[in-house]
Amino acid sequence: MEPKDKSKFPLVVIAGGGFGGMQVARKLKDMPVDVLMLDKHNYHTFQPLLYQVAIGSLEADSIAFSLRKNFAGQKNFHFRNTEITKVNPEKNTVDTTIGEISYDYLVIATGSTTNFFGNKDVEHFAMPMKSIPEALNLRSLILQNIEEAVLLNTKQEREPYLNFVLVGAGPTGVELAGALAELRNHILARDYPELQKEHMKVYLVDFMPKVLGAMSAQASHAAKEFLKGLGVEVLVSEKVESYDGNEIKFEDGKSIRTKNVIWSAGVMGVVPKGLSKDIIERGNRIRTDGICRVEGSSNIFAIGDVAAMITRDTPKGHPGVAQVAIQQGNYIAKTLMQLINGEPTEPFKYFDKGSLATIGRNKAVADLGKLKFQGFFAWLIWMFVHLVSLLGFRNKIVVFINWTLSYLTYNGGARLIIRRFVQEAVPEGHSPEGDG
Amino acid sequence: MEPKDKSKFPLVVIAGGGFGGMQVARKLKDMPVDVLMLDKHNYHTFQPLLYQVAIGSLEADSIAFSLRKNFAGQKNFHFRNTEITKVNPEKNTVDTTIGEISYDYLVIATGSTTNFFGNKDVEHFAMPMKSIPEALNLRSLILQNIEEAVLLNTKQEREPYLNFVLVGAGPTGVELAGALAELRNHILARDYPELQKEHMKVYLVDFMPKVLGAMSAQASHAAKEFLKGLGVEVLVSEKVESYDGNEIKFEDGKSIRTKNVIWSAGVMGVVPKGLSKDIIERGNRIRTDGICRVEGSSNIFAIGDVAAMITRDTPKGHPGVAQVAIQQGNYIAKTLMQLINGEPTEPFKYFDKGSLATIGRNKAVADLGKLKFQGFFAWLIWMFVHLVSLLGFRNKIVVFINWTLSYLTYNGGARLIIRRFVQEAVPEGHSPEGDG
Numbered sequence: 001m002e003p004k005d006k007s008k009f010p011l012v013v014i015a016g017g018g019f020g021g022m023q024v025a026r027k028l029k030d031m032p033v034d035v036l037m038l039d040k041h042n043y044h045t046f047q048p049l050l051y052q053v054a055i056g057s058l059e060a061d062s063i064a065f066s067l068r069k070n071f072a073g074q075k076n077f078h079f080r081n082t083e084i085t086k087v088n089p090e091k092n093t094v095d096t097t098i099g100e101i102s103y104d105y106l107v108i109a110t111g112s113t114t115n116f117f118g119n120k121d122v123e124h125f126a127m128p129m130k131s132i133p134e135a136l137n138l139r140s141l142i143l144q145n146i147e148e149a150v151l152l153n154t155k156q157e158r159e160p161y162l163n164f165v166l167v168g169a170g171p172t173g174v175e176l177a178g179a180l181a182e183l184r185n186h187i188l189a190r191d192y193p194e195l196q197k198e199h200m201k202v203y204l205v206d207f208m209p210k211v212l213g214a215m216s217a218q219a220s221h222a223a224k225e226f227l228k229g230l231g232v233e234v235l236v237s238e239k240v241e242s243y244d245g246n247e248i249k250f251e252d253g254k255s256i257r258t259k260n261v262i263w264s265a266g267v268m269g270v271v272p273k274g275l276s277k278d279i280i281e282r283g284n285r286i287r288t289d290g291i292c293r294v295e296g297s298s299n300i301f302a303i304g305d306v307a308a309m310i311t312r313d314t315p316k317g318h319p320g321v322a323q324v325a326i327q328q329g330n331y332i333a334k335t336l337m338q339l340i341n342g343e344p345t346e347p348f349k350y351f352d353k354g355s356l357a358t359i360g361r362n363k364a365v366a367d368l369g370k371l372k373f374q375g376f377f378a379w380l381i382w383m384f385v386h387l388v389s390l391l392g393f394r395n396k397i398v399v400f401i402n403w404t405l406s407y408l409t410y411n412g413g414a415r416l417i418i419r420r421f422v423q424e425a426v427p428e429g430h431s432p433e434g435d436g
Numbered sequence: 437m438e439p440k441d442k443s444k445f446p447l448v449v450i451a452g453g454g455f456g457g458m459q460v461a462r463k464l465k466d467m468p469v470d471v472l473m474l475d476k477h478n479y480h481t482f483q484p485l486l487y488q489v490a491i492g493s494l495e496a497d498s499i500a501f502s503l504r505k506n507f508a509g510q511k512n513f514h515f516r517n518t519e520i521t522k523v524n525p526e527k528n529t530v531d532t533t534i535g536e537i538s539y540d541y542l543v544i545a546t547g548s549t550t551n552f553f554g555n556k557d558v559e560h561f562a563m564p565m566k567s568i569p570e571a572l573n574l575r576s577l578i579l580q581n582i583e584e585a586v587l588l589n590t591k592q593e594r595e596p597y598l599n600f601v602l603v604g605a606g607p608t609g610v611e612l613a614g615a616l617a618e619l620r621n622h623i624l625a626r627d628y629p630e631l632q633k634e635h636m637k638v639y640l641v642d643f644m645p646k647v648l649g650a651m652s653a654q655a656s657h658a659a660k661e662f663l664k665g666l667g668v669e670v671l672v673s674e675k676v677e678s679y680d681g682n683e684i685k686f687e688d689g690k691s692i693r694t695k696n697v698i699w700s701a702g703v704m705g706v707v708p709k710g711l712s713k714d715i716i717e718r719g720n721r722i723r724t725d726g727i728c729r730v731e732g733s734s735n736i737f738a739i740g741d742v743a744a745m746i747t748r749d750t751p752k753g754h755p756g757v758a759q760v761a762i763q764q765g766n767y768i769a770k771t772l773m774q775l776i777n778g779e780p781t782e783p784f785k786y787f788d789k790g791s792l793a794t795i796g797r798n799k800a801v802a803d804l805g806k807l808k809f810q811g812f813f814a815w816l817i818w819m820f821v822h823l824v825s826l827l828g829f830r831n832k833i834v835v836f837i838n839w840t841l842s843y844l845t846y847n848g849g850a851r852l853i854i855r856r857f858v859q860e861a862v863p864e865g866h867s868p869e870g871d872g
Contacts, residue, residue, distance in 0.1 A: 059497035061850040068627040191504040414497040
């Protein structure tokens with residue numbers, strides 16, 4: 001059933017139901033356009049809380065929200081559970097897993113995925129955490145490896161199962177490190193009487209000289225102190241050389257025996273085929289002009305993590321954060337209507353609302369414009385911001401209850417191994433010893 | 437790490453953390469025994485609400501509870517996340533996926549799995565719903581098939597994707613039929629504007645002449661009326677002949693084109709290898725004497741769905757319901773201590789507390805001893821009983837909130853396709869046309 005039937009309105013195809021795509025569709029409500037959203041998942045993922053799914057503190061369903069349910073009742077909205085495989089700008093169509101779809105306007109909001117920077121060994125053996133299935137795999141792996149450790153008799157044998165190495169000390173790495181340290185400090189010995197807290201180690205590694213490199217010096221310093229206080233070993237200016245599933249090696253010769261490497265050291269845009277390679281910027285992002293329009297096109301736009309708006313003011317584009325995607329989503333909905341109506345447009349301006357990161361119970365760091373503060377109040381702000389941003393009334397209550405109980409009992413989270421994680425076999429012609 | 441180290445107490449190995457196994461471990465708290473529970477899952481599953489996971493009304497984590505977390509603090513309790521592969525009664529050991537484990541007393545509480553009665557075609561193509569992964573697979577399949585239907589243009593093409601055939605009209609089938617009918621009546625056209633309620637059909641099939649055959653005539657009659665009121669087509673005295681993934685055929689020549697066959701027509705015990713075939717009763721259950729002791733053994737016991745206590749009073753054993761497992765769990769903990777202490781034992785007596793089944797909003801049937809009633813009050817009782825039985829304070833609240841919101845909005849449930857369900861290829865040498 002072709003959703004454009006009988007309508008004479010222009011069709012806006014939105015590729016991706018993340019923060020950006022959602023916002024475009026929402027703002028086009030009641031406008032004289034038809035909206036068709038395509039996403040390979042039938043839900044929106046609230047990525048900032050993925051790490052709490054990975055650690056078993058929140059169930060997946062609380063940070064996901066059905067895209068159909070969210071837009072039920074928006075008359076000009078249609079959804080297809082599919083993935084764009086190719087854009088055909090000359091025909092104004094996209095190829096998808098369910099066939100070719102025509103558009104009048106295309107908004108590419110496909111987001112980003114984990115960037116392993118070409119290191120095939122790391123890509124094969126380390127765990128990414130950019131989607132709900134990936135977070136659930138990680139949850140299973142963490143719990144399976146603790147179960148394995150219970151069966152082993154010596155420190156030497158147990159070590160690789162209980163060493164957790166998080167590569168990338170951005171907000172994701174920092175928050176996951178804090179959560180793992182809380183698991184170690186409060187839950188490990190209680191749930192696994194065979195083990196002691198000292199058996200488990202959490203390492204946070206970055207090749208840059210500080211944690212939370214994108215935040216202020218105060219935030220970075222405080223975060224590092226908070227992490228140390230929780231017992232996390234912070235290793236900065238440390239570049240990963242290889243990982244074979246058993247031992248991670250760094251360029252300076254250091255190494256850690258571990259079965260748990262979690263990679264949040266970089267992202268890259270998810271760019272559909274069919275676009276000129278000349279317009280792909282660093283980080284696999286699509287170059288756009290100041291009104292989010294893909295260079296060389298009149299009716300294709302790109303927003304959020306997959307876009308690099310290269311202008312005099314933003315020579316490197318914008319940071320890959322939810323706020324940029326949301327603001328560009330709002331902006332492009334307005335600008336599209338202006339273009340359709342032949343009205344003048346104004347260039348996009350990003351308003352930086354600031355950054356937050358939490359590090360375990362009671363502690364967070366906040367850079368809100370000139371206001372920079374760390375500690376308990378920042379933690380309250382962090383919780384408030386995440387709760388109100390979460391989609392769906394049910395999700396807000398359920399997350400609030402989970403957090404409250406975790407706070408009161410020091411023992412939140414279900415920690416279930418629903419589907420066992422099984423490492424895929426090493427691809428043929430690929431040396432597990434690592435040369436990449 | 438062998439949990440029996442340093443202890444001189446007898447070791448009670450409990451195979452399975454279901455309703456029965458949990459109860460044994462709980463009642464052995466503070467007793468002079470060591471308890472080792474083995475389960476292939478690291479959580480207890482509240483099976484009565486599995487159908488709500490399958491329909492997308494409840495998240496999996498709400499009806500599961502970590503076994504380690506539940507017994508954290510019980511000093512004589514240890515857990516291993518493994519499966520028994522074989523019992524070696526002559527050596528007093530069990531083989532498991534993590535090696536051989538010795539026991540002084542063994543309680544087999546491994547429960548039951550879906551019984552396809554030898555029909556390999558049905559087993560391959562129909563969906564079982566006895567575990568959380570199975571319920572999640574079913575959830576994905578239901579949602580994927582509705583998404584498929586959206587893409588098709590004719591009634592003829594859509595039909596198999598939107599026909600739901602539930603085989604087995606016990607409580608599971610009846611409750612799932614009610615929930616699917618509610619989805620059809622209140623959610624389908626809202627979430628999928630391309631579809632109308634009339635496009636979807638729910639069939640409930642049983643080879644017996646009535647639904648809820650194990651309950652009273654009043655309950656059975658009322659349930660059938662409730663189901664009809666919701667638009668469910670009830671087909672009784674209808675025996676399945678074959679199912680090839682596209683069409684289900686019955687022995688009387690009737691057939692239904694469907695991609696969705698959910699099988700809850702029977703269960704069979706999950707019996708580990710190593711026991712004599714002579715003691716396996718109908719339904720693959722282990723024959724025990726009146727004190728739950730496996731026939732021919734002095735220190736192996738079986739309780740719950742996997743057991744058939746064959747005595748003069750119970751020539752066919754007990755029904756496969758949670759109450760039997762719970763009461764036998766309680767009983768065997770007490771009886772084990774009596775045996776260990778050389779005290780006299782008393783035979784097990786089952787106290788039938790009655791049965792409940794719900795059929796959509798506001799409606800349920802209840803047989804509580806001589807008290808038999810149907811409708812709204814039965815529905816309140818059903819909810820109350822399930823809420824208080826659910827393990828964990830968090831789970832109780834989260835389920836309560838989900839139910840309240842679903843009740844108020846007619847639109848509960850997240851309905852996420854987290855992992856796509858992919859039908860496995862037909863095994864070699866197996867004809868999908870079906871001869872079994």
